[in-house]
Amino acid sequence: MTKERKMTLTIPKEELMSPGHLACQGCGASLAMRLALKALGQRTVVCIPACCWAVIDGPFPHSSLDIPIYHCAFETAASSASGVKAGLEMVGDTETTVLAWAGDGGTFDIGLQALSGAAERNEDIIYACYDNEAYMNTGIQRSSATPLGAWTTTTPVKHYKKHPKKDIIGIMAAHRIPYVATASVAYPEDMVKKFKKAKEIKGTRFIHIFAPCPAGWKSRPEDTIKLARLAVQTGYFPLYEVEYGEKWTLNLKIKERKPIAEYLKLQGRFRHLKDDEIAMIQKEVDANWERLLKRCEQ
Amino acid sequence: MKKVIMGNHALSYGAMLSRAQVIAAYPITPQTQVVELLSEMCADGTLNAKFIKVESEHSAMAACLGASLAGARTFTATSAQGLALMHELLHWASGGRLPVVMGNINRAMAPGWSIWTDQNDSLSQRDTGWIQFYCASNQEVLDTVIQAFKVSEKLMIPSMIVLDAFALSHTYEVVDVPDQDKVDAYLPPFNPPFRLTPDDPHAFGGLTSPEHYMELRYKLQKDMEKVPALVEETGKEYEKMFGRYLGQVDEYLCDDAEFIFVTSGTAGYTARVVVDELREKGIKAGNLRIKLFRPFPFEKVRSILSKVPKVAVVDRNISYGHHGIFYQEVKSAMYGQPHQPVIFGFITGLGGRDITRDTFKEIADYALSKSQAEEEIVWIGVKK
Numbered sequence: 119m120t121k122e123r124k125m126t127l128t129i130p131k132e133e134l135m136s137p138g139h140l141a142c143q144g145c146g147a148s149l150a151m152r153l154a155l156k157a158l159g160q161r162t163v164v165c166i167p168a169c170c171w172a173v174i175d176g177p178f179p180h181s182s183l184d185i186p187i188y189h190c191a192f193e194t195a196a197s198s199a200s201g202v203k204a205g206l207e208m209v210g211d212t213e214t215t216v217l218a219w220a221g222d223g224g225t226f227d228i229g230l231q232a233l234s235g236a237a238e239r240n241e242d243i244i245y246a247c248y249d250n251e252a253y254m255n256t257g258i259q260r261s262s263a264t265p266l267g268a269w270t271t272t273t274p275v276k277h278y279k280k281h282p283k284k285d286i287i288g289i290m291a292a293h294r295i296p297y298v299a300t301a302s303v304a305y306p307e308d309m310v311k312k313f314k315k316a317k318e319i320k321g322t323r324f325i326h327i328f329a330p331c332p333a334g335w336k337s338r339p340e341d342t343i344k345l346a347r348l349a350v351q352t353g354y355f356p357l358y359e360v361e362y363g364e365k366w367t368l369n370l371k372i373k374e375r376k377p378i379a380e381y382l383k384l385q386g387r388f389r390h391l392k393d394d395e396i397a398m399i400q401k402e403v404d405a406n407w408e409r410l411l412k413r414c415e416q
Numbered sequence: 417m418k419k420v421i422m423g424n425h426a427l428s429y430g431a432m433l434s435r436a437q438v439i440a441a442y443p444i445t446p447q448t449q450v451v452e453l454l455s456e457m458c459a460d461g462t463l464n465a466k467f468i469k470v471e472s473e474h475s476a477m478a479a480c481l482g483a484s485l486a487g488a489r490t491f492t493a494t495s496a497q498g499l500a501l502m503h504e505l506l507h508w509a510s511g512g513r514l515p516v517v518m519g520n521i522n523r524a525m526a527p528g529w530s531i532w533t534d535q536n537d538s539l540s541q542r543d544t545g546w547i548q549f550y551c552a553s554n555q556e557v558l559d560t561v562i563q564a565f566k567v568s569e570k571l572m573i574p575s576m577i578v579l580d581a582f583a584l585s586h587t588y589e590v591v592d593v594p595d596q597d598k599v600d601a602y603l604p605p606f607n608p609p610f611r612l613t614p615d616d617p618h619a620f621g622g623l624t625s626p627e628h629y630m631e632l633r634y635k636l637q638k639d640m641e642k643v644p645a646l647v648e649e650t651g652k653e654y655e656k657m658f659g660r661y662l663g664q665v666d667e668y669l670c671d672d673a674e675f676i677f678v679t680s681g682t683a684g685y686t687a688r689v690v691v692d693e694l695r696e697k698g699i700k701a702g703n704l705r706i707k708l709f710r711p712f713p714f715e716k717v718r719s720i721l722s723k724v725p726k727v728a729v730v731d732r733n734i735s736y737g738h739h740g741i742f743y744q745e746v747k748s749a750m751y752g753q754p755h756q757p758v759i760f761g762f763i764t765g766l767g768g769r770d771i772t773r774d775t776f777k778e779i780a781d782y783a784l785s786k787s788q789a790e791e792e793i794v795w796i797g798v799k800k
Contacts, residue, residue, distance in 0.1 A: 160614055161614045162614065163486075163612050163613070163614065165482065172622070172623065173623055175619060175622060175623075176619075176622070176623075177622060177623040177624065177625055178619070178622045178623060178624045178625070178628055179628075180619075181617075181618075181619035181622065183617070183619070184617060185614060185617050186612045186613060186614060186616075186617040186618055186619070186620075187617075187618075187619040187620065187622065188482065188485055188612055188620050188621065189619065189620060189621035189622045189623075190478065190481070190482070190508075190621070191478065191504055191505060191508055193474065194474070194475065194478035194505070196475075197440075197470060197474070197475035197476075197478035197479050197482070198478045198479070198481065198482040199482065200440075200468055200470070200475075200479050200482065201438065201440060201468065201478060201479030201480060201481060201482025201483040201484075201485075201486070201490075202482035202483065202485065202486050202612060203482075204438045204440075204466040204468055204479070204482075204483050204486075204488070205437070205438050205482060205483030205484065205485065205486025205487060205488035205490070205612075206486045206487075206612075206613075207466065208437040208438055208465070208466060208483070208486075208488040209437075209486060209487040209488055209611075211486075211613065214613070214614055231471060231472065231475075232470075232471070232472075232474070232475045232478065234471065235470055235471030235472070235475055238471070239468070239469065
């Protein structure tokens, strides 16, 4: 006789995001917002710069979120959020969580200066970057979050991305802010846990969310979760957190990492890669993984 | 209480008396003393405000906008390159209807590097939808900050208080610093109709289709058009409470004038010395100092200049490929009027070159010797 197994639902039932938004099918970013808001609750204000989410939310006068949104300039997610937090406190609201919600372009590239400034000041905000690894809203141009080997409209097949992705977690950890974490839409319990943990911490908190983009990755919408899971299982996008720049913790240990080829082959953006190029990417993934393990062991 | 303070500190005292709640700023010469004093005031509790020490002017304005949207009264100050870096967000402030008040110290734009005064920095921001006040004394700077908050918050349009580098920013003058309780009576707390709060969630500034966008801009212009009357109203109210009238323009012997220098900023006071000298010689001269530049005080300027045969517009700025900017504006204001004065355009004092009594004498000699404006730009004091 098999024993009855019960799973506890750790994800809040409350929905702060409505259907009818403008995301594409299989959009990782929309799922990320839904989960993040479940963790943070209604007493949250979000600053959204230019990114897919500037559109997903819905055109004026519509909004798919039950929380207030400030659509701010591209490079200002962190600086706008800093101002919102200060403003709310000055009008007597010290409880509301201020969330900056930006894409990889707005975080790794154009918004990095403002983000670094806010982190150095240890502003009391949560900064979440949903990373779909290119400028997807403008039509798939490379960002510094685009991985080595990828095609985009500005890194054509003949001259695919030759540089590895920028280590944003390393950069943010170097600011020694209270909390830095990675999260993935394929691991919703982990993501919700991390946003809940972040909510209870004061100071700058940074969460890097892996958010597949079928339109930009040339993948099937139904493969979004599969791809996000493979990214973790191959060690390409590990789930870990860093506290005060010192304490590195691997949240999901992978005993046997899957080969990166399994992840790459499901995406049209890597279709041009030859075996030796895939081997080069595998080498880079291995090196990053070993480096992370060492940091987490210390 | 009377104090001897520099122009930059007049901005700081103005912000303090206005009870600014969030200040975000980045240092740039010649603005630094504005924010140094404010950071001291925040540190010692003289001013109950949060001072966000950002890493750029762009972030300074971004933080002010976020704080303003959250319902706080916000202030910042900058100059030249810093103002140019903010450019994108100046549109954001007016388009988002966020009544930030900012001091800008007029400094020439690089290259070559210059820290000295001219107006090309602020006049390059002419079309960003900000109210612009050009001040000529430290007293006027302090008073105008307080008035600007009142005007801006009533119409939800941001304001820029502009003062000349060094000629005003670093010049010490006697300033009557009003009592806090009287300022409180004049300027009520900021209470915007909408704000960023979970209690009443709205999306601000989202994607706006051609179906709606134009109406938002129409409303901004319609409210901009209300500024001159509101400046008059609040300026008179200020006069009643503090004894100093704050208008759109400042006239000196314009009533019977046959020749008027049109100036802005500190140059106006130098012009008045020459006005007096000309009058001693029997020439009925006057000075019209334009204080409110945006929106342009059409009615005031028309009513004064339509009685005058000759006008010399003195610009410490230039629109390359066009003319002096105040000259363009004055000509545009007088176009189609029943009486059109002969309007001369002079460019002088760029990059901090002094505008002196001799400058105005040369301008007067030129204008009084001509019956028509033969050139669109007359350069004064340039080594050709």
